[in-house]
Amino acid sequence: MDKTAWFVVTLCIGLLGLQWYVTKDAREQEAAAAAAAAPTEQVAPAEATTAPTENAAAPAAPAPTAAKPQEIATLTAKDSSGKPVSCYHFQDIGGSISGVQMIGAAINSTKADMQADVLLNSNPVQGIGTLLFGLSEENAPTFDTAQYSVVEAQTNDTQVTLFAKVGELLIRKTYSLMPLQQGDMTIDGNAYALNLKVDVQNLAGATQEAKNWGIYAGASQQISKDEFSRYTYYVRLEDGDFEKDSVSAFNPWLGKKKSRIYEKDCDKLEWVGSMSQYYATIIKPEEAAGNNSYYAAPTHFALQGQEEEAEGVEMALGMPAFSLAAKTEVMAGGQKSFSYDIFAGPKLNIMLNDMTDEFRMIDRVMDYGILTPISYPMNWLINLFHRWFGNWGWAIVAMTFVVRGLIWPLYRKSYVSMKRMSLLQPKMKELKDKYPDDAQKVNMEMMKLYREYGISPMGGCLPMMLQIPIFFAFFYVLQTAAEFRGAEWIGWVTDLSQTDTIYTLTALGIDLPINVLPILMAVSMIVQMHMTPATGDPTQVRIMRWMPLMFFVFCYTYPSALALYWTTTNIISIIQTLIIRRVMPEPKLEKLKAAKKGGKKSFFERMMDAQQAALAEQQRRVKR
Numbered sequence: 001m002d003k004t005a006w007f008v009v010t011l012c013i014g015l016l017g018l019q020w021y022v023t024k025d026a027r028e029q030e031a032a033a034a035a036a037a038a039p040t041e042q043v044a045p046a047e048a049t050t051a052p053t054e055n056a057a058a059p060a061a062p063a064p065t066a067a068k069p070q071e072i073a074t075l076t077a078k079d080s081s082g083k084p085v086s087c088y089h090f091q092d093i094g095g096s097i098s099g100v101q102m103i104g105a106a107i108n109s110t111k112a113d114m115q116a117d118v119l120l121n122s123n124p125v126q127g128i129g130t131l132l133f134g135l136s137e138e139n140a141p142t143f144d145t146a147q148y149s150v151v152e153a154q155t156n157d158t159q160v161t162l163f164a165k166v167g168e169l170l171i172r173k174t175y176s177l178m179p180l181q182q183g184d185m186t187i188d189g190n191a192y193a194l195n196l197k198v199d200v201q202n203l204a205g206a207t208q209e210a211k212n213w214g215i216y217a218g219a220s221q222q223i224s225k226d227e228f229s230r231y232t233y234y235v236r237l238e239d240g241d242f243e244k245d246s247v248s249a250f251n252p253w254l255g256k257k258k259s260r261i262y263e264k265d266c267d268k269l270e271w272v273g274s275m276s277q278y279y280a281t282i283i284k285p286e287e288a289a290g291n292n293s294y295y296a297a298p299t300h301f302a303l304q305g306q307e308e309e310a311e312g313v314e315m316a317l318g319m320p321a322f323s324l325a326a327k328t329e330v331m332a333g334g335q336k337s338f339s340y341d342i343f344a345g346p347k348l349n350i351m352l353n354d355m356t357d358e359f360r361m362i363d364r365v366m367d368y369g370i371l372t373p374i375s376y377p378m379n380w381l382i383n384l385f386h387r388w389f390g391n392w393g394w395a396i397v398a399m400t401f402v403v404r405g406l407i408w409p410l411y412r413k414s415y416v417s418m419k420r421m422s423l424l425q426p427k428m429k430e431l432k433d434k435y436p437d438d439a440q441k442v443n444m445e446m447m448k449l450y451r452e453y454g455i456s457p458m459g460g461c462l463p464m465m466l467q468i469p470i471f472f473a474f475f476y477v478l479q480t481a482a483e484f485r486g487a488e489w490i491g492w493v494t495d496l497s498q499t500d501t502i503y504t505l506t507a508l509g510i511d512l513p514i515n516v517l518p519i520l521m522a523v524s525m526i527v528q529m530h531m532t533p534a535t536g537d538p539t540q541v542r543i544m545r546w547m548p549l550m551f552f553v554f555c556y557t558y559p560s561a562l563a564l565y566w567t568t569t570n571i572i573s574i575i576q577t578l579i580i581r582r583v584m585p586e587p588k589l590e591k592l593k594a595a596k597k598g599g600k601k602s603f604f605e606r607m608m609d610a611q612q613a614a615l616a617e618q619q620r621r622v623k624r
Contacts, residue, residue: 069093069125072150073160076103077177077191085191086345088160088175095148095162095173096127096216100192100344102279106486107304108224108498116305120279120344121218123301124314128281128342129173129196131166132214132316135295137262141214141316148173168204169324173197178341178358189355192345202324202333209323214316215340218281219299220274221312231277231480234296234315235365239267242364244275247311250298264293264318270360273343274315278482278497280347280365283317284358286339293318346482349379366480374473378403379481386483392496393489396561400568407466408576415580418532424449471566478561489564492516496561515556517563522552524570531577 069091076087084103091098102118121128131144146164154161154174163172174197178190198215202208220232233244250258269291273282285291295316300309317340325334343359352363368375381402385395404411427449435441478484484496493500501513525548555563 069098069127071098072148072162073155075158075160075175075177075194077194079188079191080180080186088194088344090160090162090175091127092147092149092162093125094127094130094144094146094216095164095171096129097121097175097218097342097344098127100128100281102346105346105482118223118279119304120220120281122304123221123312124219124299126216126314128216128218128283128344129175129198129340130216131171131198132216132295133212135212135214135262135264135293135316135318137260140260140297141295143216144171146171165203168202168208170201170203172199172201174199182357185354187354187358189343189345189348189351190358193341193343193355193358196340196342198338198340199335200322200324200337201335202327204333205326205328207323207326208334209321210319210336211321213319213321214293214295215283215319215338217273217283217315217317217342218344219301219312219314220276220279220281221299221301222276222303222310223278224303224306232275232311232313234272234274234313235280235282236266236272236294237270237361237364239270240361242361242367244365244367245296247298247313249296260295260297262293262295266292266294268292269294269317271362272315272317273365274313275347275365277480278347278485279345280343280362281315282343282359282362282365283315284341284343285317286341290320291317346485347480348482349376350383368473368476368480371469371473371476374469375477378470378474379477382477383483391489392484392487392561393493393564396496396564397568400565401572403470404569404572404576410466411573411576412580412584415532415577416584467569474565475562478559478565484559484561489560493560493564496564497559499557500560500563515560515563517560517567518552518556521555521563521567521570522548524567524574525551528570528573528577531574 070093071089072092073090074087075090076084079085087101087103088097089099089101090096099122100120102120105118106115107118108115126143132141133144135141144166146166148162148164151161151163151172159174159176161172161174163170165171176195176197178193178195180186180188180190200210220234222232230246233246234249235242235244237243245261249261268288269285270288271282271284272294273280274296275281295318297314299312299314301312302308303310319338322336323334324336325331327333341358343355343362347365349363349366352359352366355362366379378399381399382392382395385398386392389395389398428446431442431445431449435445478497487496488494489496492502499513499515500517501515503514505512505514529548551566555566
């Protein structure tokens with residue numbers, strides 16, 4: 001061949017080589033896509049021949065990332081009536097859920113400029129389902145920053161499949177909506193849940209060891225500034241025991257401030273997550289065995305739709321260590337699969353209780369503490385009345401009638417006791433005048449009067465003591481139940497989870513909201529106080545007179561549902577008092593008949609005898 005022919009051949013070879021080099025990345029992406037879309041042979045993990053490193057399988061050189069995460073897919077879930085209730089937004093960075101939209105749940109229903117839907121996990125760059133590498137207490141973990149792509153052949157209205165090459169690994173994530181129908185049972189809570197399957201395959205010619213990996217469960221924070229940050233926790237179910245810790249766990253009063261918490265010696269983690277006042281995000285592994293670590297850290301980010309910052313907490317579940325066999329000419333690289341159920345939705349007690357097949361004991365996020373035996377029935381009763389009336393305000397009123405009806409016998413007995421106690425006041429005053437300088441003698445003589453007339457000094461306090469735990473049980477129900485968010489009652493009460501402000505007075509730069517229900521509550525308490533017989537010494541009477549003001553201050557800035565409950569309680573008590581006055585005969589102060597000799601004494605009589613004996617013994621010691 002002449003020089004021209006050699007030149008042409010050399011040029012062609014060079015152009016072919018240049019084309020091969022330029023299209024190298026494209027071919028790798030196509031091969032990865034094919035591997036992600038097609039099932040690969042499952043290879044058992046090889047035995048580790050050397051001690052695994054802290055982060056052996058983490059990408060040494062992550063794939064290029066976009067300047068800002070981009071939304072690449074969405075999934076919309078519907079309840080059993082066909083109404084859309086949640087929408088999952090997927091981003092390319094980390095192949096994860098950037099946010100879960102609560103369709104129809106406004107950030108703040110009382111403000112026109114905050115009508116956007118609640119978006120869970122709205123602020124963090126990391127999405128739910130992102131992989132973490134190098135979990136430890138000493139250093140912050142590394143998040144998967146690879147840019148994932150959609151596998152179109154495996155993506156539809158109920159499923160999204162994403163893939164990326166992360167270092168020497170091919171990672172495929174499949175997010176699937178969970179079915180609402182399971183046999184004959186409909187589980188509406190599954191509209192807020194989906195399954196995540198993570199497939200990890202080795203593309204290298206050497207065994208890959210993975211240790212201290214984790215999967216991000218998301219972050220929780222206040223939805224709006226009107227909510228309470230103290231209800232923001234990171235939670236977990238460890239071998240059947242529910243545990244929760246607030247943001248204060250990272251900055252304890254005593255001890256060193258922590259930038260993160262990493263627990264790696266848990267017994268068996270069934271699920272972990274984070275929760276705010278009304279919402280929770282939970283991630284649950286298919287198999288609890290082997291999941292014995294979690295990671296939690298405090299976060300600060302802007303409230304949704306506002307510039308104000310709030311405290312939050314993020315959570316991740318540690319993954320069991322695993323090994324992937326090397327890829328060979330005749331066999332695909334080792335593959336490992338993990339399956340997780342993810343819940344991201346409202347804390348509705350009845351709904352969560354129906355989800356225990358998929359998320360065992362997830363209803364424990366409604367944690368009411370020691371008042372759980374009272375709070376759970378109250379929550380169930382309110383939901384029952386809501387199904388009947390279709391209005392949460394009237395459901396609260398109906399539940400209050402039931403509670404007051406149950407304690408009616410005690411209230412009636414208490415009123416009679418207080419009335420008889422008030423009739424005894426002149427005799428007690430005579431004792432104080434007779435023994436002005438001997439308090440012990442006065443007490444002994446008072447005990448004789450109580451026993452002689454069959455009056456219990458604690459009889460009038462029992463209903464009040466019983467109402468206090470009921471009040472706080474409902475307080476806990478109210479503070480964590482998403483049912484009342486945006487729930488109207490009548491007229492000016494447009495959101496039972498907020499104060500019922502009708503007008504705001506501004507003076508000297510101070511805004512004073514006018515809240516109607518707390519005012520009605522205080523007025524009804526004053527009326528009830530004046531209808532109740534006065535007992536005890538003047539100091540106790542004065543303290544009781546101040547109680548309406550105390551409750552007024554306590555409830556003034558709290559949600560209107562609480563003031564509605566207490567106002568209804570007061571009105572029912574007034575009605576019950578009127579019934580007692582009109583129907584029952586006026587109590588009289590009569591001495592009890594002498595008990596038969598050898599007769600069995602009542603508990604009250606035994607208590608009076610013991611107290612009188614103690615006073616007598618004390619007096620004898622003083623005389624010595």
